Amino acid sequence: MDLVVLLIIVTSGISIYAWQNHSLLERWIFSPYRVQKNREYHRFLTSGFLHADWMHLIFNMFSFYSFGQLVLQRMQIEFGGLNGMLVFLLLYVGGIIVSDIPTFFRHRRDARYVSLGASGGVASVIFAAVLFYPVAPEGGGILIFPIPFRIQPFVFGFLYLAYSYYQGRRMGDNINHDAHFYGALYGVVLTMLINPQAGLDFWQQISDKYL
Numbered sequence: 001m002d003l004v005v006l007l008i009i010v011t012s013g014i015s016i017y018a019w020q021n022h023s024l025l026e027r028w029i030f031s032p033y034r035v036q037k038n039r040e041y042h043r044f045l046t047s048g049f050l051h052a053d054w055m056h057l058i059f060n061m062f063s064f065y066s067f068g069q070l071v072l073q074r075m076q077i078e079f080g081g082l083n084g085m086l087v088f089l090l091l092y093v094g095g096i097i098v099s100d101i102p103t104f105f106r107h108r109r110d111a112r113y114v115s116l117g118a119s120g121g122v123a124s125v126i127f128a129a130v131l132f133y134p135v136a137p138e139g140g141g142i143l144i145f146p147i148p149f150r151i152q153p154f155v156f157g158f159l160y161l162a163y164s165y166y167q168g169r170r171m172g173d174n175i176n177h178d179a180h181f182y183g184a185l186y187g188v189v190l191t192m193l194i195n196p197q198a199g200l201d202f203w204q205q206i207s208d209k210y211l
Helices: 003-020 022-028 032-038 043-049 054-079 081-098 101-107 119-132 153-170 177-194 197-210
Strands: none
Touching (some): 003 054, 003 081, 032 043, 043 081, 081 119, 101 177, 119 177, 119 197, 153 177, 177 197
16 A cells, blocks of 8 residues: 555544544554653654644645655655655654654643644645745646745745744744744755755756746
8 A cells, every 4th residue: 555645544543543542542642741751752743643634634634645755755766665655754753753843842841832743744744845846837837825826846835835834933823834844944954964966956957947
């Protein structure tokens, strides 16, 4: 089975089950305070398989599927079938874990703060795709509501980072924007570490199109 589809099935199954099983939700949700107090480090990972509701789950999994297929195929082309899947898992699972580290330090003394969702891992995969494919074919691109036209992936990337950073500092809603921001950065850094040519190719594609 396709690794991306398998991860979507597992994440969806656990999320739906946790909605009916509050004790599992409590044991797995990311609580920086409990991580520090009780050394429950598993929450860095397990929280990535939980979602707040259907909208949260569908949005994350649709985004993951849309970009994950591109990135998984690219990783398997460059590193081979099995190794490509392992690198992809490092990107996705690592994004879930690493993206919550700043949140941990920011909220470790706040007993009321909790977060959940695969957004950090999804952002890592999305930004690996943006790095590999910054310029869409003619007529392609990414739609962002309420912008009524498609924008190039690299433009989306800059807007996404700026928005996530701003909202993370503002803390005006119940969304963990820091996980989005740091998950995206992790995706870029890891992709460039395992494929240093990716950064040069990123700039070359943009310059070929616009410069």
